[in-house]
Amino acid sequence: MSLKKAGFFIILILLIDQISKIYIKTHFAIGDEIEVFDWFRILFVENEGMAWGTKIPGEYxxxxLTLFRLVAIVGIGYWLWDSVRKGGSRILIFAISLIFAGAFGNIIDSVFYGIIFDDSYGHIASFLxxxxxxxSLFHGKVVDMLYFPLWNGYLPDWIPFWGGQYFTFFEPVxxxxxxxxxxxxxxxLLFNKRAFPKNEHEE
Structure with a gap:
C-alpha cells in the first residue's frame, strides 16, 4: 500500500471522528443519552485521561499525558513511513494507518478542545x-459517545470476587x-504472520 492510500484512510477516519465529536459536543450536554437499540446508545461523556478513564495524578x-501522546504520534508516523518505504505488507500499513489516525484524533481533542469549546456541564457547549x-491549550478532554451495554444484571454468587454484584458488559464509552x-x-495480533512476513533469508 502506498503512502498516498494510507494518507487517504487516515484523513477519512479523522474526518469521521472529528465530525462526530464536534456534533456531540455542540448538541449534547454531559450525560445526555439517546437509545438507538437496547444494546447500543449514544452517551456523551468526556475522558480526562487515558483508556478506561485512567488519569495521571498531579497538577501536570x-x-x-498530552505531550506523551504527541511524542507517540511522531513515532507511529515514522513507523508508517518506514513500513511503506520498506514495502511492508498491506495489512501492516493499513493497521498502522488506523492506529495513527485514532491516536491523532484523540490528540486533537487533548490539544485544542479546551480552548475552542466551553464546558458541557448542564448545558450544550458553544464553539469558540x-x-x-x-x-487551556494541551488540557482538553477527549469526547466519547459510543456505548454498548450488551448485558446488564447481577452476576451469580459463585463467581469469585464479583459474585452478586451488578455488572454491565460492555461498560466503557x-x-x-x-x-x-x-x-x-x-x-x-490476529494477522501477525501476514503483517510481518519473514523472507527466505531470515528463515
Missing part, C-alpha cells in the same frame, strides 16, 4: 465562545478514534 498529569474555552486504534492493534 494532563499536560504530561466569547468568554473563552473550558481549559468510546469514540471512533478509539475504535480505529483497537481495530489496528487487533489486526496486528
Amino acid at each position: 498529569g494532563k499536560l504530561a 465562545p466569547e468568554s473563552g474555552g473550558y481549559s 468510546f469514540n471512533i478514534a478509539d475504535s480505529a486504534i483497537s481495530v489496528g492493534v487487533v489486526m496486528l
Whole structure:
C-alpha cells in the first residue's frame, strides 16, 4: 500500500471522528443519552485521561499525558513511513494507518478542545465562545459517545470476587478514534504472520 492510500484512510477516519465529536459536543450536554437499540446508545461523556478513564495524578498529569501522546504520534508516523518505504505488507500499513489516525484524533481533542469549546456541564457547549474555552491549550478532554451495554444484571454468587454484584458488559464509552486504534492493534495480533512476513533469508 502506498503512502498516498494510507494518507487517504487516515484523513477519512479523522474526518469521521472529528465530525462526530464536534456534533456531540455542540448538541449534547454531559450525560445526555439517546437509545438507538437496547444494546447500543449514544452517551456523551468526556475522558480526562487515558483508556478506561485512567488519569495521571498531579497538577501536570494532563499536560504530561498530552505531550506523551504527541511524542507517540511522531513515532507511529515514522513507523508508517518506514513500513511503506520498506514495502511492508498491506495489512501492516493499513493497521498502522488506523492506529495513527485514532491516536491523532484523540490528540486533537487533548490539544485544542479546551480552548475552542466551553464546558458541557448542564448545558450544550458553544464553539469558540466569547468568554473563552473550558481549559487551556494541551488540557482538553477527549469526547466519547459510543456505548454498548450488551448485558446488564447481577452476576451469580459463585463467581469469585464479583459474585452478586451488578455488572454491565460492555461498560466503557468510546469514540471512533478509539475504535480505529483497537481495530489496528487487533489486526496486528490476529494477522501477525501476514503483517510481518519473514523472507527466505531470515528463515
